Amino acid sequence: xxxxxxxxxxxxxxxxxxxxxxxxxxxxxxxxxxxxxxxxxxxxxxxxxxxxxxxxxxxxxxxxxxxxxxxxxxxxxxxxxxxxxxxxxxxxxxxxxxxxxxxxxxxxxxxxxxxxxxxxxxxxxxxxxxxxxxxxxxxxxxxxxxxxxxxxxxxxxxxxxxxxxxxxxxxxxxxxxxxxxxxxxxxxxxxxxxxxxxxxxxxxxxxxxxxxxxxxxxxxxxxxxxxxxxxxxxxxxxxxxxxxxxxxxxxxxxxxxxxxxxxxxxxxxxxxxxxxxxxxxxxxxxxxxxxxxxxxxxxxxxxxxx
Amino acid sequence: xxxxxxxxxxxxxxxxxxxxxxxxxxxxxxxxxxxxxxxxxxxxxxxxxxxxxxxxxxxxxxxxxxxxxxxxxxxxxxxxxxxxxxxxxxxxxxxxxxxxxxxxxxxxxxxxxxxxxxxxxxxxxxxxxxxxxxxxxxxxxxxxxxxxxxxxxxxxxxxxxxxxxxxxxxxxxxxxxxxxxxxxxxxxxxxxxxxxxxxxxxxxxxxxxxxxxxxxxxxxxxxxxxxxxxxxxxxxxxxxxxxxxxxxxxxxxxxxxxxxxxxxxxxxxxxxxxxxxxxxxxxxxxxxxxxxxxxxxxxxxxxxxxxxxxxxxxxxxxxxxxxxxxxxxxxxxxxxxxxxxxxxxxxxxxxxxxxxxxxxxxxxxxxxxxxxxxxxxxxxxxxxxxxxxxxxxxxxxxxxxxxxxxxxxxxxxxxxxxxxxxxxxxxxxxxxxxxxxxxxxxxxxxxxxxxxxxxxxxxxxxxxxxxxxxxxxxxxxxxxxxxxxxxxxxxxxxxxxxxxxxxxxxxxxxxxxxxxxxxxxxx
Numbered sequence: 130x131x132x133x134x135x136x137x138x139x140x141x142x143x144x145x146x147x148x149x150x151x152x153x154x155x156x157x158x159x160x161x162x163x164x165x166x167x168x169x170x171x172x173x174x175x176x177x178x179x180x181x182x183x184x185x186x187x188x189x190x191x192x193x194x195x196x197x198x199x200x201x202x203x204x205x206x207x208x209x210x211x212x213x214x215x216x217x218x219x220x221x222x223x224x225x226x227x228x229x230x231x232x233x234x235x236x237x238x239x240x241x242x243x244x245x246x247x248x249x250x251x252x253x254x255x256x257x258x259x260x261x262x263x264x265x266x267x268x269x270x271x272x273x274x275x276x277x278x279x280x281x282x283x284x285x286x287x288x289x290x291x292x293x294x295x296x297x298x299x300x301x302x303x304x305x306x307x308x309x310x311x312x313x314x315x316x317x318x319x320x321x322x323x324x325x326x327x328x329x330x331x332x333x334x335x336x337x338x339x340x341x342x343x344x345x346x347x348x349x350x351x352x353x354x355x356x357x358x359x360x361x362x363x364x365x366x367x368x369x370x371x372x373x374x375x376x377x378x379x380x381x382x383x384x385x386x387x388x389x390x391x392x393x394x395x396x397x398x399x400x401x402x403x404x405x406x407x408x409x410x411x412x413x414x415x416x417x418x419x420x421x422x423x424x425x426x427x428x429x430x431x432x433x434x435x
Numbered sequence: 436x437x438x439x440x441x442x443x444x445x446x447x448x449x450x451x452x453x454x455x456x457x458x459x460x461x462x463x464x465x466x467x468x469x470x471x472x473x474x475x476x477x478x479x480x481x482x483x484x485x486x487x488x489x490x491x492x493x494x495x496x497x498x499x500x501x502x503x504x505x506x507x508x509x510x511x512x513x514x515x516x517x518x519x520x521x522x523x524x525x526x527x528x529x530x531x532x533x534x535x536x537x538x539x540x541x542x543x544x545x546x547x548x549x550x551x552x553x554x555x556x557x558x559x560x561x562x563x564x565x566x567x568x569x570x571x572x573x574x575x576x577x578x579x580x581x582x583x584x585x586x587x588x589x590x591x592x593x594x595x596x597x598x599x600x601x602x603x604x605x606x607x608x609x610x611x612x613x614x615x616x617x618x619x620x621x622x623x624x625x626x627x628x629x630x631x632x633x634x635x636x637x638x639x640x641x642x643x644x645x646x647x648x649x650x651x652x653x654x655x656x657x658x659x660x661x662x663x664x665x666x667x668x669x670x671x672x673x674x675x676x677x678x679x680x681x682x683x684x685x686x687x688x689x690x691x692x693x694x695x696x697x698x699x700x701x702x703x704x705x706x707x708x709x710x711x712x713x714x715x716x717x718x719x720x721x722x723x724x725x726x727x728x729x730x731x732x733x734x735x736x737x738x739x740x741x742x743x744x745x746x747x748x749x750x751x752x753x754x755x756x757x758x759x760x761x762x763x764x765x766x767x768x769x770x771x772x773x774x775x776x777x778x779x780x781x782x783x784x785x786x787x788x789x790x791x792x793x794x795x796x797x798x799x800x801x802x803x804x805x806x807x808x809x810x811x812x813x814x815x816x817x818x819x820x821x822x823x824x825x826x827x828x829x830x831x832x833x834x835x836x837x838x839x840x841x842x843x844x845x846x847x848x849x850x851x852x853x854x855x856x857x858x859x860x861x862x863x864x865x866x867x868x869x870x871x872x873x874x875x876x877x878x879x880x881x882x883x884x885x886x887x888x889x890x891x892x893x894x895x896x897x898x899x900x901x902x903x904x905x906x907x908x909x910x911x912x913x914x915x916x917x918x919x920x921x922x923x924x925x926x927x928x929x930x931x932x933x934x935x936x937x938x939x940x941x942x943x944x945x946x947x948x949x950x951x952x953x954x955x956x957x958x
Contacts, residue, residue: 180809183956202813210809216802218721219541219618221703221711228707229717233810254702258541258618269806282809 131194132157133280133311134179138188140335141174148174150335151188156313156328161306163326164315165416171335172315173213176284180210193280206235208280209273213288213315215265217257223268224253230272242275248297262289274301281305281312287321299325319412331416343412350410351384354393359401368393379403438553442561446535450565457527458573464523465516465594466580472511473584482506489514492746497638498739500657501648509586509662513594517661518634520594521653524573524602525630528566529623532609535562538619540693549693559610559688563681566606574599590661593670597656600673604652605630607680614687617696652676714812714820721798722791726828729787730835733780737839740776741857744769744840745848767926773840773857774926778900778918780836781864785871785893787832791825792875796886805958814953818876822945825872830865837861860924866937870917871896873944880951917941 134156141149149171156162166172177183179192181201190197195204217226227246231237246253249267257265266289273281281302287295295318302325305312316322322329323343331339339346351372358379365371365381370389375382385393397405447454476482486505489495496502500518504510536559539545548558578595582588605626612625633651640648641657648654655676658669691697710716795818798804807817841857844850875889899908899916913919917937922930 177805177958180805182805182808182958184954201808202811202816205809206811212802212805212809214802216806218717218803220620221707221720222705224705225703225707225711229711230806230810232707232712233714233807233812235811252702253705256703 131191133193134162134313135191136175136179136189139175139178139185139190140187141171141178141183142186148335149178149185149188152332152335153337154330154332154340156311158311159306159309160327161302161312161314161325163322163329164313164332165317165319165322165329165412166315166332170332172332173284174335175332176210176282176313176315179282180205207278208282209234209276209278210282211266211269211273211284211286213284213286215262215269217260217265217268219258220256222254222256223251223260223264226257226268227253227272227275230269231276234276234278236276238275238277241277242271245271245275245301248301249294263291263294266290267294270298270301274305277308279310281310281314283312284315285317286314287316287318295321319416323412329412339415346412346415347387347410350415351386352390352410353382353384353408354397354406355382356380356397356405357403358397359403362396362400364396365393368396436554436557436560438551438557439560439564442548442553442557443564446561446565447568450531450534450569453531454565454569454572457523457569458576461520461523461527461573461598462576462580464520465512465577466584468512468515469508469581469584469586472508472515479506486510488746492743495743497642500637500653501641503660504663507662508584509590512581512586513590513657513661513663517594517597517657518637518653520577520598521601521656522630522634524570524598525605525626525633527569527573528602528606529609529626529630531566531569532562532606532613533619533622533626535565536610536613537616537622541617541619546693556685556688559613559685563606563610566609567603570599570602570606573602587662590665593659593661593665593667597659597661597670597673600670600677601652601656603677604673604680607677607684610684611680611687614684614691615697714807714817715823717807718794718820718824722794722824722828725787725791726824726831729784729828729832733783733832733836734839736783737776737780737836737841737861738843739839740773740779741840741843742847744772744776744844770925773844773860774923776840777837777857777861777864777924780840780861781833781868781918782893782897782900784829784833784836784864784868785896788825788829788868788872789875789889789893791828792822792872792879792889793886794825795821795876796879796883799883799957802958808957814957815949818949818952822872822876826869829868829872830862833865833868834858834862856925860929863924863929863934864918864921866934866941867896867917867921869941870937870944873941873948876948877944877951878948880948880955 132155134154136152136154139149139152139154140147152171152175154164154175164172164175174183178185178190179197181197181199181204184198193204193207197204217223221229224246227242228237231242249271251264251267251271255264257268260268266286270286273283287298290298299321302312302314312325314322314326326343328340328342329346330337358381361376361379362381365374365376365383368389370386371393372384372386373382381397383393476485483506489505490502498518499514502514505514536545539548539558545558549555574595574597576595577598578591581591581594608629609622609626612622612629616622616625633653636651637648637654637657640646640651640654648658652673655669655672658666660666687697711720795804798807798821804817808814837858837860838854840861841854844853844857871889871892874892875886878889879886896916896918899913900918902908903913917940920933920937922928922933
């Protein structure tokens with residue numbers, strides 16, 4: 130089975146701005162793929178190239194085994210898209226928009242549609258002009274989720290939803306995954322990506338800087354350890370791979386490289402462990418490592434233009 | 436009221452071109468009447484005869500206003516320009532108020548502004564300020580232009596003051612409408628309705644029961660009797676009405692929440708109608724209101740032209756100049772009048788065609804095109820359905836004009852065959868109108884940002900049609916206008932070849948637009 134999304138060396142320029150600069154991205158069948166990056170990194174541009182709305186300047190992009198520019202309409206019947214900024218026809222009702230978009234995609238499963246309208250607590254009789262941002266987003270989500278398609282392209286789909294609705298959204302994505310369909314989820318909300326995604330790609334300045342499963346990415350980073358010991362453990366200070374050590378009597382706090390974890394735990398054990406918490410690196414930390422100033426950036430060969 | 440001054444300056448800057456064009460256009464309406472009437476009649480006796488005929492024509496009175504001193508230039512200007520002048524300032528005020536109040540509120544930009552150091556009433560007051568400045572500017576220009584003709588100063592001032600006050604009344608109406616409604620579209624609808632009713636009341640009043648004219652601001656303006664025994668007191672009615680409307684708008688504003696209106700939005704259908712299942716259904720749904728509105732507008736225009744068509748000969752009398760305007764040489768005057776009426780209807784339909792052909796750009800700008808193009812609809816099908824609605828809509832709008840012309844003539848002259856004949860003859864202008872839509876589409880495809888420049892195409896066609904003779908425009912300048920290539924039925928016989936050729940030009944322009952659209956970035 131071919132990868133639903135396969136992008137190599139994609140570039141796109143808007144006037145003087147290089148929006149995409151040799152981007153690589155592969156999304157495997159049946160996976161929920163997190164697409165992360167700061168504002169202006171090129172996430173929406175990538176999705177819009179995949180939708181055939183924008184013409185690529187260079188590189189390769191394959192969507193569901195086809196060419197996103199030339200086979201746009203045919204490919205779109207097999208996918209659904211939720212834009213980051215949902216704009217609806219102000220004088221159509223939410224229900225009308227859901228039906229229209231569904232029919233344009235090739236048909237609406239009425240039962241599923243009604244079920245989703247209920248789950249998202251959407252009033253489909255209101256005119257789109259009176260919907261809030263969150264409600265407009267619900268309309269787009271219901272329209273996308275109601276169609277039984279192979280691929281969902283979601284561009285920051287939950288940025289206007291409240292936490293309850295976000296939970297509903299997460300359940301819906303789980304359903305999609307269970308049916309074996311593929312999702313590309315661009316997001317800022319790291320907790321959401323951590324909860325939903327099998328693999329993530331982090332992009333910056335129009336280029337891919339990190340890609341892999343969460344487990345793989347965690348390899349590249351450190352575990353936070355806090356422990357209360359029977360005795361002090363001065364060896365920790367000399368142990369390579371231990372950083373930011375804070376020792377207050379029997380209590381220690383430090384960060385440790387994944388490679389040195391075993392050795393560090395051995396030291397703690399010898400000192401006699403009373404309590405121990407080890408926190409795996411959060412996506413937040415991965416994210417900060419790429420964008421923040423707090424951590425070095427060994428993966429980057431050269432600084433990216435902001 | 437904090438921030439009113441800053442906002443006023445910002446609004447004026449945003450509107451500077453708009454203000455200039457509206458006030459020049461309104462002024463031209465008055466001045467051109469004076470200029471054209473001045474040279475039209477060789478002798479006063481000829482002028483008197485024409486005036487007597489106009490005075491006895493109820494249709495003309497209903498269209499323009501009470502017939503007074505029509506055998507003078509000032510009287511003619513007052514008669515021909517006041518009603519339309521009032522409509523022009525009414526529309527100008529409506530658009531100015533709308534774009535700074537309800538439109539801003541609807542888009543949410545207003546909220547951003549209000550979160551700053553801006554008083555509650557400041558945006559509204561600044562909008563009122565811009566509208567007031569625009570109306571005063573237009574009034575002053577009207578007065579100056581008439582004095583320059585030269586016409587009597589006091590009466591020229593009265594026409595200027597009157598039109599500015601009418602503008603302020605409609606400014607007040609627009610401000611009230613902005614508080615009552617929740618969308619810019621319905622705000623324009625409501626204000627437009629008040630303007631139309633004002634015009635209609637005085638039309639019925641001027642030919643029938645005079646009391647009705649006294650219920651209309653346009654009626655008050657005309658009751659000032661400029662150039663025919665000027666009296667100032669009806670202007671006080673305009674001042675009072677403007678004041679009342681403005682007070683009402685502030686009173687309603689104080690009682691409503693920002694972002695809402697007084698009329699609550701009604702819930703709509705939870706399911707889409709089966710027809711809303713393709714870009715065709717969507718394009719029709721989006722434009723159907725506009726098509727119906729324009730069709731009714733042209734129907735009424737056609738009816739009013741048709742009702743006077745048969746009297747064209749009497750109206751023109753012996754005036755050679757007037758005769759020349761209608762028919763080139765030796766043609767039938769009535770046919771000449773109808774040919775001209777059909778051309779005017781075609782130019783009006785051009786307004787619809789261009790705005791309809793701009794719809795895809797609006798859809799793209801608003802991000803709606805993206806939603807449709809991300810489904811199974813291809814760009815070609817999406818554009819084609821928009822084009823289809825434009826073509827069908829233009830035919831309906833233009834045909835309605837012809838239908839009105841025919842129905843009115845059938846009623847006046849008793850010739851039932853006129854209905855079908857005039858409808859068809861008016862439709863022979865369809866290719867020229869569609870060229871304007873094609874030009875819009877070409878611009879939209881290649882340079883979407885500048886697609887509105889297509890309106891210049893309509894302006895060009897108007898100039899060539901109306902002024903080619905007077906300005907002695909060279910042939911190639913005329914040849915650019917698609918209207919020059921079609922036969923002027925019923926004066927000339929219908930030319931199938933020309934019809935097909937102009938239609939082909941419209942198609943080519945559209946194909947160019949399609950070619951560019953399928954090759955560029957969308958959104």
